[in-house]
Amino acid sequence: MGLTIVEKILAYSTGKKSVKPGDVLEPEVNVAMSHENAALVINQFTEVWKDTGLSPNVWDPSRIAIIFDHRVPAESSKTATNQKKIRNFVKENGITKFHDIRSDEGGICHQILAEYGYIKPGYVVVGTDSHTTTHGAFGAFAFGIGATEMASVWSLGTILNVEVPETIKIVVNGKFKPNVYPKDLILYIIGKISAQGANYKVIEFHGEVIRNMPMSGRLVLSNMSVEAGATAGIIPGDEETIRYLRKAGVNDDIIPVLPDNDAKYCKIVEINADELVPQIACPHTVDNVKPITDVKNIKVDQIVIGSCTNGRFDDLEIVAKILKGKKVAEDTRMLIFPASWQIYKKALKEGLLEVFSDSGAIIMNPGCGCCLGVHQGAIGDGEVALSTTNRNFKGRMGNPKGDVYLCSPAVAAVSAINGFITSPEGVK
Amino acid sequence: MGKVIYIFDNDISTDAIYPGRHMATVLPSETPQFCFADYTDLNKKLNAKEYPTGSVIIGGNNFGCGSSREQAASTILGHGLVVIAKDFARIFLQNAINLGLNLITCPEIEADLDDEIEIKGDKVLNKTKGKEFSTIPLPAARLAIVEAGGLVAYTRKKVIEKYT
Numbered sequence: 263m264g265l266t267i268v269e270k271i272l273a274y275s276t277g278k279k280s281v282k283p284g285d286v287l288e289p290e291v292n293v294a295m296s297h298e299n300a301a302l303v304i305n306q307f308t309e310v311w312k313d314t315g316l317s318p319n320v321w322d323p324s325r326i327a328i329i330f331d332h333r334v335p336a337e338s339s340k341t342a343t344n345q346k347k348i349r350n351f352v353k354e355n356g357i358t359k360f361h362d363i364r365s366d367e368g369g370i371c372h373q374i375l376a377e378y379g380y381i382k383p384g385y386v387v388v389g390t391d392s393h394t395t396t397h398g399a400f401g402a403f404a405f406g407i408g409a410t411e412m413a414s415v416w417s418l419g420t421i422l423n424v425e426v427p428e429t430i431k432i433v434v435n436g437k438f439k440p441n442v443y444p445k446d447l448i449l450y451i452i453g454k455i456s457a458q459g460a461n462y463k464v465i466e467f468h469g470e471v472i473r474n475m476p477m478s479g480r481l482v483l484s485n486m487s488v489e490a491g492a493t494a495g496i497i498p499g500d501e502e503t504i505r506y507l508r509k510a511g512v513n514d515d516i517i518p519v520l521p522d523n524d525a526k527y528c529k530i531v532e533i534n535a536d537e538l539v540p541q542i543a544c545p546h547t548v549d550n551v552k553p554i555t556d557v558k559n560i561k562v563d564q565i566v567i568g569s570c571t572n573g574r575f576d577d578l579e580i581v582a583k584i585l586k587g588k589k590v591a592e593d594t595r596m597l598i599f600p601a602s603w604q605i606y607k608k609a610l611k612e613g614l615l616e617v618f619s620d621s622g623a624i625i626m627n628p629g630c631g632c633c634l635g636v637h638q639g640a641i642g643d644g645e646v647a648l649s650t651t652n653r654n655f656k657g658r659m660g661n662p663k664g665d666v667y668l669c670s671p672a673v674a675a676v677s678a679i680n681g682f683i684t685s686p687e688g689v690k
Numbered sequence: 691m692g693k694v695i696y697i698f699d700n701d702i703s704t705d706a707i708y709p710g711r712h713m714a715t716v717l718p719s720e721t722p723q724f725c726f727a728d729y730t731d732l733n734k735k736l737n738a739k740e741y742p743t744g745s746v747i748i749g750g751n752n753f754g755c756g757s758s759r760e761q762a763a764s765t766i767l768g769h770g771l772v773v774i775a776k777d778f779a780r781i782f783l784q785n786a787i788n789l790g791l792n793l794i795t796c797p798e799i800e801a802d803l804d805d806e807i808e809i810k811g812d813k814v815l816n817k818t819k820g821k822e823f824s825t826i827p828l829p830a831a832r833l834a835i836v837e838a839g840g841l842v843a844y845t846r847k848k849v850i851e852k853y854t
Contacts, residue, residue, distance in 0.1 A: 286831040302716035302760060310845045316853055333714065340714040392758040392781060408760040408785035409716075414845040418852060422844070423831040457701055458752040462780055491752065493780060547701050634710035634757070655703040655756060660711060662728040 369602025
């Protein structure tokens with residue numbers, strides 16, 4: 263019987279010829295990523311090694327990545343102390359994939375793993391962050407775990423008791439209309455299959471739309487797969503994967519893992535991209551998705567561009583094209599968070615930041631804080647935010663009395679000018 | 691074993707259980723104070739220790755969806771609550787198992803506030819309603835972690851096997 267991508271990766275990482283859904287395995291981990299919550303991982307790691315008579319030892323310091331991004335620079339003494347504790351741990355253990363709060367190496371963890379070429383097809387990647395699914399865009403099996411589970415990975419180099427998941431195949435054919443983007447596609451999919459439609463399952467993305475999509479868009483699809491409950495969202499590796507990784511400095515072999523023709527899927531979903539229009543996820547669940555034409559007369563107090571979902575250079579370019587020579591509406595504020603400092607500097611060099619500042623938008627430093635309501639950009643009681651981020655849960659942007667809508671960068675930019683949620687249709 | 695103290699809707703996220711703004715607080719000994727912080731009445735009563743250990747909260751579908759923050763499990767564990775839901779999101783369920791928080795998957799559960807609930811083997815008994823509901827047991831692989839007393843103890847055993 264044929265195998266899906268995740269089945270092949272899990273078979274390879276456990277030295278087996280074949281595996282099937284439900285098998286319980288202990289795969290080897292290629293990259294184990296954490297951010298500021300490494301503070302809790304360190305605590306649990308110390309607990310694991312207590313009373314063993316052994317000195318605590320990470321299994322492979324070159325496979326652990328730690329990136330500061332959730333609260334940068336620190337918003338409180340507590341965070342600064344956590345970051346200090348992590349920095350010391352990194353030094354003591356010789357962890358090499360460490361990205362501090364610096365403009366020559368920093369950014370949002372999922373963007374850093376991508377742009378530094380840390381992830382390759384076939385890898386098993388775990389992260390103490392639910393959006394670790396992002397790295398499925400490279401044809402890896404990448405999923406989020408908790409801090410104690412990460413302490414276990416740091417100790418053993420394997421992830422214990424992984425049950426081989428079933429796979430849902432999503433096939434997207436056709437062609438996007440102008441002003442329709444990967445974000446609209448993934449919102450549409452989440453709305454269609456629901457926030458729990460892929461719980462405990464892996465999504466594999468196929469079809470001509472995916473094959474023609476640049477890596478920046480693929481990262482959006484894999485990133486938000488978790489919002490449908492998926493353990494991972496995997497895109498088969500191809501020329502685009504290799505192109506991106508070569509540019510990111512990967513010089514050794516890159517071998518895509520592809521599914522067998524007779525692979526067994528638990529469900530197949532077919533989507534025609536020709537019919538897709540811009541989508542909006544309305545409060546307070548990510549699957550409360552509507553075509554933008556159904557969302558009328560919603561005044562927006564805050565526009566947010568950024569996050570591990572839509573803060574990449576391609577996203578900023580779309581926004582700048584729409585904002586050029588225009589102003590952000592009077593009663594609306596706009597915050598732009600490039601996803602990394604590499605992106606920030608490219609946007610600076612190519613004049614995008616000038617367009618943003620001329621329009622009245624605020625250029626923020628790369629980081630996650632606003633998306634999850636922990637650092638800058640909180641919304642007030644009764645306020646509405648329209649955001650290119652990934653979650654609109656009650657309280658997400660720092661206030662349970664506010665509303666968060668999710669959209670593509672194009673919808674966000676057009677709406678910033680109008681001050682109301684607006685369709686980008688007709689905008690060139 | 692305990693009374694139902696709160697009934698939640700579907701899709702309760704870990705942001706609702708443990709809001710992001712408290713995430714700099716990480717230690718299991720310190721997280722309980724922020725349990726359901728945006729449900730101000732519930733949070734106040736939990737912190738005033740008005741609910742005895744074993745009190746029950748009821749969830750709908752997809753309880754614990756969203757962020758992987760482990761604080762969402764440790765914060766509920768700190769109050770000794772039992773969560774019975776129609777089903778749970780993956781990372782939250784795994785975190786709960788790893789830390790020893792008692793989650794019970796009970797797709798047909800019917801319960802109102804103050805109902806008296808008892809767990810009898812693989813059944814949930816609503817004593818107030820006089821009704822019994824089936825539960826979905828944990829897969830054997832996960833049960834091994836529960837039986838070891840949590841993932842720290844389970845991993846410690848593996849570490850000793852591997853490195854000595």
